Amino acid sequence: MDDPRIDDLTGRETMGHEFDGIEELNTPMPRWWLITFYLTIVWGIGYTIAFPAWPMISGATAGLLGYATREEVAQDIADHDASNAALVDELLAVDLAAFDPQSDLHRYAVARGGAVFRAQCSQCHGSGAAGAIGFPNLLDNDWLWGGDLPAITYSITHGIRNETDLDAHWSQMPAYGDMLATDEIEQIADFLPTLASANNDTSAPGAVLFADNCAACHGDAGLGNRDMGAPNLADAIWLYGGDRDDIIESITNARFGVMPAWGQRLSEEDVRAVATYVHSLGGGE
Incomplete structure:
Protein backbone atom coordinates (compact mmCIF):
# COMPACT_ATOMS: atom_id res chain seq x y z
CA MET A 1 0.00 0.00 0.00
CA ASP A 2 1.34 3.43 -0.94
CA ASP A 3 1.59 6.24 1.57
CA PRO A 4 -1.40 8.60 1.56
CA ARG A 5 -0.99 11.70 -0.50
CA ILE A 6 -3.00 14.84 -1.16
CA ASP A 7 -5.13 14.67 -4.29
CA ASP A 8 -4.30 17.61 -6.54
CA LEU A 9 -7.87 18.13 -7.80
CA THR A 10 -9.83 17.92 -4.53
CA GLY A 11 -7.15 18.73 -2.01
CA ARG A 12 -8.18 15.70 0.06
CA GLU A 13 -5.93 12.98 1.42
CA THR A 14 -6.10 9.65 -0.41
CA MET A 15 -6.47 6.25 1.24
CA GLY A 16 -3.02 5.23 0.09
CA HIS A 17 -3.98 2.55 -2.42
CA GLU A 18 -4.59 2.59 -6.15
CA PHE A 19 -6.41 0.33 -8.60
CA ASP A 20 -5.60 0.69 -12.26
CA GLY A 21 -4.72 4.31 -11.75
CA ILE A 22 -7.79 5.05 -9.64
CA GLU A 23 -7.21 6.28 -6.09
CA GLU A 24 -9.78 6.39 -3.27
CA LEU A 25 -10.25 9.66 -1.42
CA ASN A 26 -10.37 9.65 2.36
CA THR A 27 -13.70 11.51 2.51
CA PRO A 28 -15.25 11.80 5.98
CA MET A 29 -18.89 10.82 6.52
CA PRO A 30 -21.38 13.71 6.44
CA ARG A 31 -21.87 15.30 9.85
CA TRP A 32 -25.64 14.68 9.80
CA TRP A 33 -25.00 10.94 9.22
CA LEU A 34 -22.53 10.73 12.12
CA ILE A 35 -24.92 12.56 14.45
CA THR A 36 -27.74 10.21 13.49
CA PHE A 37 -25.51 7.17 14.00
CA TYR A 38 -24.44 8.28 17.47
CA LEU A 39 -28.04 9.08 18.41
CA THR A 40 -29.13 5.54 17.46
CA ILE A 41 -26.42 4.14 19.73
CA VAL A 42 -27.62 6.31 22.61
CA TRP A 43 -31.24 5.37 21.87
CA GLY A 44 -30.37 1.66 21.76
CA ILE A 45 -28.61 1.79 25.12
CA GLY A 46 -31.50 3.71 26.63
CA TYR A 47 -34.02 1.21 25.22
CA THR A 48 -32.24 -1.78 26.74
CA ILE A 49 -32.23 0.01 30.09
CA ALA A 50 -35.88 1.07 30.01
CA PHE A 51 -37.48 -2.05 28.44
CA PRO A 52 -37.00 -5.84 28.77
CA ALA A 53 -34.00 -6.67 26.64
CA TRP A 54 -31.05 -8.66 27.93
CA PRO A 55 -31.55 -12.45 28.18
CA MET A 56 -30.65 -13.94 31.54
CA ILE A 57 -30.54 -17.53 32.84
CA SER A 58 -34.23 -17.75 33.73
CA GLY A 59 -35.71 -14.79 31.90
CA ALA A 60 -34.72 -11.34 30.73
CA THR A 61 -34.01 -7.99 32.32
CA ALA A 62 -37.32 -6.34 33.22
CA GLY A 63 -36.26 -2.81 32.36
CA LEU A 64 -36.82 0.32 34.45
CA LEU A 65 -40.34 0.80 33.04
CA GLY A 66 -41.37 -2.80 33.71
CA TYR A 67 -43.29 -2.88 30.41
CA ALA A 68 -44.46 -6.23 29.00
CA THR A 69 -46.60 -6.95 25.95
CA ARG A 70 -47.90 -10.13 27.63
CA GLU A 71 -50.27 -8.00 29.68
CA GLU A 72 -51.63 -6.34 26.55
CA VAL A 73 -52.10 -9.70 24.85
CA ALA A 74 -53.85 -11.10 27.93
CA GLN A 75 -56.15 -8.09 27.98
CA ASP A 76 -56.92 -8.46 24.26
CA ILE A 77 -57.79 -12.13 24.81
CA ALA A 78 -59.99 -11.23 27.78
CA ASP A 79 -61.77 -8.55 25.72
CA HIS A 80 -62.30 -11.01 22.87
CA ASP A 81 -63.69 -13.65 25.22
CA ALA A 82 -66.03 -11.12 26.80
CA SER A 83 -67.34 -9.96 23.42
CA ASN A 84 -68.11 -13.57 22.41
CA ALA A 85 -69.37 -14.77 25.78
CA ALA A 86 -73.01 -14.83 24.68
CA LEU A 87 -72.20 -16.85 21.54
CA VAL A 88 -70.09 -19.28 23.56
CA ASP A 89 -72.96 -19.84 25.99
CA GLU A 90 -75.29 -20.51 23.06
CA LEU A 91 -72.78 -22.90 21.49
CA LEU A 92 -72.50 -24.87 24.72
CA ALA A 93 -76.28 -25.12 25.01
CA VAL A 94 -77.25 -25.83 21.39
CA ASP A 95 -78.56 -29.27 20.42
CA LEU A 96 -75.94 -30.40 17.92
CA ALA A 97 -78.34 -32.87 16.33
CA ALA A 98 -80.57 -29.95 15.33
CA PHE A 99 -77.94 -27.25 14.71
CA ASP A 100 -79.29 -24.81 12.10
CA PRO A 101 -76.57 -24.31 9.46
CA GLN A 102 -78.14 -20.97 8.46
CA SER A 103 -77.92 -19.43 11.92
CA ASP A 104 -75.41 -16.82 13.04
CA LEU A 105 -74.34 -19.21 15.80
CA HIS A 106 -73.45 -21.88 13.24
CA ARG A 107 -71.41 -19.39 11.22
CA TYR A 108 -69.58 -18.36 14.39
CA ALA A 109 -68.90 -22.01 15.25
CA VAL A 110 -67.53 -22.70 11.76
CA ALA A 111 -65.22 -19.66 11.90
CA ARG A 112 -63.97 -20.53 15.38
CA GLY A 113 -63.66 -24.22 14.53
CA GLY A 114 -61.66 -23.46 11.41
CA ALA A 115 -59.06 -21.66 13.51
CA VAL A 116 -58.92 -24.56 15.96
CA PHE A 117 -58.60 -27.06 13.10
CA ARG A 118 -55.71 -25.23 11.49
CA ALA A 119 -53.90 -25.00 14.81
CA GLN A 120 -54.56 -28.50 16.17
CA CYS A 121 -55.79 -30.89 13.46
CA SER A 122 -54.21 -29.92 10.15
CA GLN A 123 -50.86 -31.47 11.09
CA CYS A 124 -52.41 -34.93 10.63
CA HIS A 125 -55.49 -34.38 8.46
CA GLY A 126 -53.95 -31.71 6.21
CA SER A 127 -54.80 -28.04 5.88
CA GLY A 128 -57.68 -28.93 3.57
CA ALA A 129 -58.78 -31.92 5.70
CA ALA A 130 -58.13 -34.33 2.81
CA GLY A 131 -56.03 -36.57 5.06
CA ALA A 132 -53.06 -38.73 4.10
CA ILE A 133 -51.98 -42.36 4.37
CA GLY A 134 -52.97 -43.38 7.90
CA PHE A 135 -54.90 -40.16 8.56
CA PRO A 136 -58.58 -40.15 7.50
CA ASN A 137 -59.96 -37.91 4.79
CA LEU A 138 -62.60 -35.76 6.48
CA LEU A 139 -64.16 -34.64 3.20
CA ASP A 140 -65.73 -37.96 2.16
CA ASN A 141 -68.59 -39.98 3.61
CA ASP A 142 -66.47 -42.86 4.88
CA TRP A 143 -66.71 -42.24 8.64
CA LEU A 144 -65.76 -45.28 10.67
CA TRP A 145 -67.38 -44.12 13.90
CA GLY A 146 -70.22 -42.04 12.48
CA GLY A 147 -70.25 -38.82 10.50
CA ASP A 148 -73.15 -36.80 11.90
CA LEU A 149 -72.35 -33.80 14.07
CA PRO A 150 -72.90 -35.47 17.47
CA ALA A 151 -70.79 -38.47 16.41
CA ILE A 152 -67.96 -36.25 15.17
CA THR A 153 -68.08 -34.29 18.43
CA TYR A 154 -67.80 -37.53 20.41
CA SER A 155 -64.83 -38.73 18.34
CA ILE A 156 -63.00 -35.44 18.80
CA THR A 157 -63.77 -35.35 22.52
CA HIS A 158 -62.69 -38.89 23.39
CA GLY A 159 -60.38 -39.82 20.52
CA ILE A 160 -59.60 -43.19 18.99
CA ARG A 161 -57.67 -46.07 20.57
CA ASN A 162 -55.86 -43.87 23.06
CA GLU A 163 -55.07 -44.88 26.62
CA THR A 164 -55.96 -41.59 28.30
CA ASP A 165 -59.75 -41.59 27.88
CA LEU A 166 -61.84 -44.56 28.99
CA ASP A 167 -64.59 -43.51 26.56
CA ALA A 168 -62.33 -43.47 23.48
CA HIS A 169 -63.48 -45.43 20.44
CA TRP A 170 -61.67 -48.75 20.43
CA SER A 171 -61.25 -51.52 17.91
CA GLN A 172 -58.42 -53.91 17.13
CA MET A 173 -57.93 -56.01 14.02
CA PRO A 174 -55.90 -59.18 14.61
CA ALA A 175 -52.60 -59.62 12.81
CA ALA A 254 -52.96 -55.12 11.21
CA ARG A 255 -53.21 -51.38 11.76
CA PHE A 256 -53.67 -49.43 14.96
CA GLY A 257 -54.13 -45.73 14.35
CA VAL A 258 -54.46 -43.54 17.44
CA MET A 259 -56.18 -40.16 17.84
CA PRO A 260 -55.77 -38.18 21.07
CA ALA A 261 -58.72 -37.25 23.26
CA TRP A 262 -59.05 -33.58 22.40
CA GLY A 263 -61.60 -33.09 25.14
CA GLN A 264 -58.65 -33.24 27.52
CA ARG A 265 -56.81 -30.50 25.63
CA LEU A 266 -59.48 -28.17 24.28
CA SER A 267 -62.39 -26.39 25.90
CA GLU A 268 -65.84 -27.81 25.29
CA GLU A 269 -66.77 -24.85 23.11
CA ASP A 270 -63.67 -25.39 20.96
CA VAL A 271 -64.50 -29.09 20.58
CA ARG A 272 -68.03 -28.24 19.49
CA ALA A 273 -66.76 -25.53 17.16
CA VAL A 274 -64.17 -27.71 15.40
CA ALA A 275 -66.71 -30.54 15.07
CA THR A 276 -69.09 -28.07 13.42
CA TYR A 277 -66.33 -26.88 11.10
CA VAL A 278 -65.38 -30.41 10.06
CA HIS A 279 -69.02 -31.33 9.47
CA SER A 280 -69.51 -28.19 7.37
CA LEU A 281 -66.77 -29.26 4.95
CA GLY A 282 -69.27 -31.52 3.23
CA GLY A 283 -68.27 -34.99 4.39
CA GLY A 284 -70.02 -37.08 7.00
CA GLU A 285 -73.76 -37.36 7.21
Whole structure:
Protein backbone atom coordinates (compact mmCIF):
# COMPACT_ATOMS: atom_id res chain seq x y z
CA MET A 1 0.00 0.00 0.00
CA ASP A 2 1.34 3.43 -0.94
CA ASP A 3 1.59 6.24 1.57
CA PRO A 4 -1.40 8.60 1.56
CA ARG A 5 -0.99 11.70 -0.50
CA ILE A 6 -3.00 14.84 -1.16
CA ASP A 7 -5.13 14.67 -4.29
CA ASP A 8 -4.30 17.61 -6.54
CA LEU A 9 -7.87 18.13 -7.80
CA THR A 10 -9.83 17.92 -4.53
CA GLY A 11 -7.15 18.73 -2.01
CA ARG A 12 -8.18 15.70 0.06
CA GLU A 13 -5.93 12.98 1.42
CA THR A 14 -6.10 9.65 -0.41
CA MET A 15 -6.47 6.25 1.24
CA GLY A 16 -3.02 5.23 0.09
CA HIS A 17 -3.98 2.55 -2.42
CA GLU A 18 -4.59 2.59 -6.15
CA PHE A 19 -6.41 0.33 -8.60
CA ASP A 20 -5.60 0.69 -12.26
CA GLY A 21 -4.72 4.31 -11.75
CA ILE A 22 -7.79 5.05 -9.64
CA GLU A 23 -7.21 6.28 -6.09
CA GLU A 24 -9.78 6.39 -3.27
CA LEU A 25 -10.25 9.66 -1.42
CA ASN A 26 -10.37 9.65 2.36
CA THR A 27 -13.70 11.51 2.51
CA PRO A 28 -15.25 11.80 5.98
CA MET A 29 -18.89 10.82 6.52
CA PRO A 30 -21.38 13.71 6.44
CA ARG A 31 -21.87 15.30 9.85
CA TRP A 32 -25.64 14.68 9.80
CA TRP A 33 -25.00 10.94 9.22
CA LEU A 34 -22.53 10.73 12.12
CA ILE A 35 -24.92 12.56 14.45
CA THR A 36 -27.74 10.21 13.49
CA PHE A 37 -25.51 7.17 14.00
CA TYR A 38 -24.44 8.28 17.47
CA LEU A 39 -28.04 9.08 18.41
CA THR A 40 -29.13 5.54 17.46
CA ILE A 41 -26.42 4.14 19.73
CA VAL A 42 -27.62 6.31 22.61
CA TRP A 43 -31.24 5.37 21.87
CA GLY A 44 -30.37 1.66 21.76
CA ILE A 45 -28.61 1.79 25.12
CA GLY A 46 -31.50 3.71 26.63
CA TYR A 47 -34.02 1.21 25.22
CA THR A 48 -32.24 -1.78 26.74
CA ILE A 49 -32.23 0.01 30.09
CA ALA A 50 -35.88 1.07 30.01
CA PHE A 51 -37.48 -2.05 28.44
CA PRO A 52 -37.00 -5.84 28.77
CA ALA A 53 -34.00 -6.67 26.64
CA TRP A 54 -31.05 -8.66 27.93
CA PRO A 55 -31.55 -12.45 28.18
CA MET A 56 -30.65 -13.94 31.54
CA ILE A 57 -30.54 -17.53 32.84
CA SER A 58 -34.23 -17.75 33.73
CA GLY A 59 -35.71 -14.79 31.90
CA ALA A 60 -34.72 -11.34 30.73
CA THR A 61 -34.01 -7.99 32.32
CA ALA A 62 -37.32 -6.34 33.22
CA GLY A 63 -36.26 -2.81 32.36
CA LEU A 64 -36.82 0.32 34.45
CA LEU A 65 -40.34 0.80 33.04
CA GLY A 66 -41.37 -2.80 33.71
CA TYR A 67 -43.29 -2.88 30.41
CA ALA A 68 -44.46 -6.23 29.00
CA THR A 69 -46.60 -6.95 25.95
CA ARG A 70 -47.90 -10.13 27.63
CA GLU A 71 -50.27 -8.00 29.68
CA GLU A 72 -51.63 -6.34 26.55
CA VAL A 73 -52.10 -9.70 24.85
CA ALA A 74 -53.85 -11.10 27.93
CA GLN A 75 -56.15 -8.09 27.98
CA ASP A 76 -56.92 -8.46 24.26
CA ILE A 77 -57.79 -12.13 24.81
CA ALA A 78 -59.99 -11.23 27.78
CA ASP A 79 -61.77 -8.55 25.72
CA HIS A 80 -62.30 -11.01 22.87
CA ASP A 81 -63.69 -13.65 25.22
CA ALA A 82 -66.03 -11.12 26.80
CA SER A 83 -67.34 -9.96 23.42
CA ASN A 84 -68.11 -13.57 22.41
CA ALA A 85 -69.37 -14.77 25.78
CA ALA A 86 -73.01 -14.83 24.68
CA LEU A 87 -72.20 -16.85 21.54
CA VAL A 88 -70.09 -19.28 23.56
CA ASP A 89 -72.96 -19.84 25.99
CA GLU A 90 -75.29 -20.51 23.06
CA LEU A 91 -72.78 -22.90 21.49
CA LEU A 92 -72.50 -24.87 24.72
CA ALA A 93 -76.28 -25.12 25.01
CA VAL A 94 -77.25 -25.83 21.39
CA ASP A 95 -78.56 -29.27 20.42
CA LEU A 96 -75.94 -30.40 17.92
CA ALA A 97 -78.34 -32.87 16.33
CA ALA A 98 -80.57 -29.95 15.33
CA PHE A 99 -77.94 -27.25 14.71
CA ASP A 100 -79.29 -24.81 12.10
CA PRO A 101 -76.57 -24.31 9.46
CA GLN A 102 -78.14 -20.97 8.46
CA SER A 103 -77.92 -19.43 11.92
CA ASP A 104 -75.41 -16.82 13.04
CA LEU A 105 -74.34 -19.21 15.80
CA HIS A 106 -73.45 -21.88 13.24
CA ARG A 107 -71.41 -19.39 11.22
CA TYR A 108 -69.58 -18.36 14.39
CA ALA A 109 -68.90 -22.01 15.25
CA VAL A 110 -67.53 -22.70 11.76
CA ALA A 111 -65.22 -19.66 11.90
CA ARG A 112 -63.97 -20.53 15.38
CA GLY A 113 -63.66 -24.22 14.53
CA GLY A 114 -61.66 -23.46 11.41
CA ALA A 115 -59.06 -21.66 13.51
CA VAL A 116 -58.92 -24.56 15.96
CA PHE A 117 -58.60 -27.06 13.10
CA ARG A 118 -55.71 -25.23 11.49
CA ALA A 119 -53.90 -25.00 14.81
CA GLN A 120 -54.56 -28.50 16.17
CA CYS A 121 -55.79 -30.89 13.46
CA SER A 122 -54.21 -29.92 10.15
CA GLN A 123 -50.86 -31.47 11.09
CA CYS A 124 -52.41 -34.93 10.63
CA HIS A 125 -55.49 -34.38 8.46
CA GLY A 126 -53.95 -31.71 6.21
CA SER A 127 -54.80 -28.04 5.88
CA GLY A 128 -57.68 -28.93 3.57
CA ALA A 129 -58.78 -31.92 5.70
CA ALA A 130 -58.13 -34.33 2.81
CA GLY A 131 -56.03 -36.57 5.06
CA ALA A 132 -53.06 -38.73 4.10
CA ILE A 133 -51.98 -42.36 4.37
CA GLY A 134 -52.97 -43.38 7.90
CA PHE A 135 -54.90 -40.16 8.56
CA PRO A 136 -58.58 -40.15 7.50
CA ASN A 137 -59.96 -37.91 4.79
CA LEU A 138 -62.60 -35.76 6.48
CA LEU A 139 -64.16 -34.64 3.20
CA ASP A 140 -65.73 -37.96 2.16
CA ASN A 141 -68.59 -39.98 3.61
CA ASP A 142 -66.47 -42.86 4.88
CA TRP A 143 -66.71 -42.24 8.64
CA LEU A 144 -65.76 -45.28 10.67
CA TRP A 145 -67.38 -44.12 13.90
CA GLY A 146 -70.22 -42.04 12.48
CA GLY A 147 -70.25 -38.82 10.50
CA ASP A 148 -73.15 -36.80 11.90
CA LEU A 149 -72.35 -33.80 14.07
CA PRO A 150 -72.90 -35.47 17.47
CA ALA A 151 -70.79 -38.47 16.41
CA ILE A 152 -67.96 -36.25 15.17
CA THR A 153 -68.08 -34.29 18.43
CA TYR A 154 -67.80 -37.53 20.41
CA SER A 155 -64.83 -38.73 18.34
CA ILE A 156 -63.00 -35.44 18.80
CA THR A 157 -63.77 -35.35 22.52
CA HIS A 158 -62.69 -38.89 23.39
CA GLY A 159 -60.38 -39.82 20.52
CA ILE A 160 -59.60 -43.19 18.99
CA ARG A 161 -57.67 -46.07 20.57
CA ASN A 162 -55.86 -43.87 23.06
CA GLU A 163 -55.07 -44.88 26.62
CA THR A 164 -55.96 -41.59 28.30
CA ASP A 165 -59.75 -41.59 27.88
CA LEU A 166 -61.84 -44.56 28.99
CA ASP A 167 -64.59 -43.51 26.56
CA ALA A 168 -62.33 -43.47 23.48
CA HIS A 169 -63.48 -45.43 20.44
CA TRP A 170 -61.67 -48.75 20.43
CA SER A 171 -61.25 -51.52 17.91
CA GLN A 172 -58.42 -53.91 17.13
CA MET A 173 -57.93 -56.01 14.02
CA PRO A 174 -55.90 -59.18 14.61
CA ALA A 175 -52.60 -59.62 12.81
CA TYR A 176 -53.47 -62.49 10.47
CA GLY A 177 -49.82 -63.05 9.71
CA ASP A 178 -49.84 -65.04 12.96
CA MET A 179 -52.86 -67.11 11.88
CA LEU A 180 -52.86 -67.58 8.13
CA ALA A 181 -50.31 -68.71 5.60
CA THR A 182 -48.79 -66.15 3.24
CA ASP A 183 -50.63 -67.50 0.21
CA GLU A 184 -53.94 -67.36 2.09
CA ILE A 185 -53.37 -63.71 2.97
CA GLU A 186 -52.53 -63.00 -0.66
CA GLN A 187 -55.77 -64.68 -1.77
CA ILE A 188 -57.78 -62.49 0.59
CA ALA A 189 -55.90 -59.41 -0.64
CA ASP A 190 -56.78 -60.32 -4.23
CA PHE A 191 -60.44 -60.78 -3.32
CA LEU A 192 -61.01 -57.63 -1.27
CA PRO A 193 -60.87 -55.10 -4.17
CA THR A 194 -63.62 -57.09 -5.92
CA LEU A 195 -66.05 -56.34 -3.09
CA ALA A 196 -66.71 -52.97 -4.72
CA SER A 197 -68.17 -54.85 -7.70
CA ALA A 198 -71.66 -56.31 -7.55
CA ASN A 199 -70.43 -59.32 -9.55
CA ASN A 200 -67.55 -60.45 -7.38
CA ASP A 201 -66.74 -64.15 -7.39
CA THR A 202 -67.94 -65.52 -4.06
CA SER A 203 -66.47 -68.92 -4.89
CA ALA A 204 -62.90 -67.64 -5.21
CA PRO A 205 -60.41 -68.99 -2.64
CA GLY A 206 -60.07 -65.50 -1.17
CA ALA A 207 -63.85 -65.21 -0.81
CA VAL A 208 -63.99 -68.40 1.25
CA LEU A 209 -61.14 -67.22 3.46
CA PHE A 210 -62.81 -63.81 3.81
CA ALA A 211 -66.06 -65.44 4.91
CA ASP A 212 -64.25 -67.59 7.46
CA ASN A 213 -61.96 -64.93 8.92
CA CYS A 214 -63.18 -61.42 8.12
CA ALA A 215 -66.95 -61.41 7.62
CA ALA A 216 -67.67 -61.64 11.35
CA CYS A 217 -66.55 -58.00 11.70
CA HIS A 218 -66.71 -56.54 8.20
CA GLY A 219 -69.94 -58.27 7.16
CA ASP A 220 -70.61 -60.81 4.43
CA ALA A 221 -70.55 -58.08 1.78
CA GLY A 222 -67.63 -56.24 3.39
CA LEU A 223 -69.75 -53.20 4.23
CA GLY A 224 -68.24 -52.89 7.69
CA ASN A 225 -69.76 -52.56 11.14
CA ARG A 226 -69.75 -49.12 12.69
CA ASP A 227 -70.56 -50.45 16.16
CA MET A 228 -67.42 -52.58 16.08
CA GLY A 229 -65.23 -50.03 14.33
CA ALA A 230 -64.81 -52.32 11.33
CA PRO A 231 -64.33 -50.29 8.12
CA ASN A 232 -66.29 -50.68 4.92
CA LEU A 233 -64.12 -52.65 2.48
CA ALA A 234 -66.48 -52.32 -0.48
CA ASP A 235 -66.25 -48.58 -1.13
CA ALA A 236 -62.73 -48.47 -2.59
CA ILE A 237 -61.61 -46.07 0.18
CA TRP A 238 -58.48 -47.39 1.89
CA LEU A 239 -57.01 -45.52 4.82
CA TYR A 240 -53.60 -47.20 4.54
CA GLY A 241 -53.48 -47.60 0.76
CA GLY A 242 -55.46 -49.84 -1.56
CA ASP A 243 -52.83 -51.47 -3.74
CA ARG A 244 -52.07 -55.17 -3.29
CA ASP A 245 -48.94 -54.73 -1.16
CA ASP A 246 -50.67 -52.27 1.17
CA ILE A 247 -53.62 -54.60 1.65
CA ILE A 248 -51.33 -57.55 2.33
CA GLU A 249 -49.48 -55.47 4.92
CA SER A 250 -52.75 -54.49 6.59
CA ILE A 251 -53.96 -58.09 6.78
CA THR A 252 -50.59 -59.46 7.89
CA ASN A 253 -49.68 -57.00 10.64
CA ALA A 254 -52.96 -55.12 11.21
CA ARG A 255 -53.21 -51.38 11.76
CA PHE A 256 -53.67 -49.43 14.96
CA GLY A 257 -54.13 -45.73 14.35
CA VAL A 258 -54.46 -43.54 17.44
CA MET A 259 -56.18 -40.16 17.84
CA PRO A 260 -55.77 -38.18 21.07
CA ALA A 261 -58.72 -37.25 23.26
CA TRP A 262 -59.05 -33.58 22.40
CA GLY A 263 -61.60 -33.09 25.14
CA GLN A 264 -58.65 -33.24 27.52
CA ARG A 265 -56.81 -30.50 25.63
CA LEU A 266 -59.48 -28.17 24.28
CA SER A 267 -62.39 -26.39 25.90
CA GLU A 268 -65.84 -27.81 25.29
CA GLU A 269 -66.77 -24.85 23.11
CA ASP A 270 -63.67 -25.39 20.96
CA VAL A 271 -64.50 -29.09 20.58
CA ARG A 272 -68.03 -28.24 19.49
CA ALA A 273 -66.76 -25.53 17.16
CA VAL A 274 -64.17 -27.71 15.40
CA ALA A 275 -66.71 -30.54 15.07
CA THR A 276 -69.09 -28.07 13.42
CA TYR A 277 -66.33 -26.88 11.10
CA VAL A 278 -65.38 -30.41 10.06
CA HIS A 279 -69.02 -31.33 9.47
CA SER A 280 -69.51 -28.19 7.37
CA LEU A 281 -66.77 -29.26 4.95
CA GLY A 282 -69.27 -31.52 3.23
CA GLY A 283 -68.27 -34.99 4.39
CA GLY A 284 -70.02 -37.08 7.00
CA GLU A 285 -73.76 -37.36 7.21
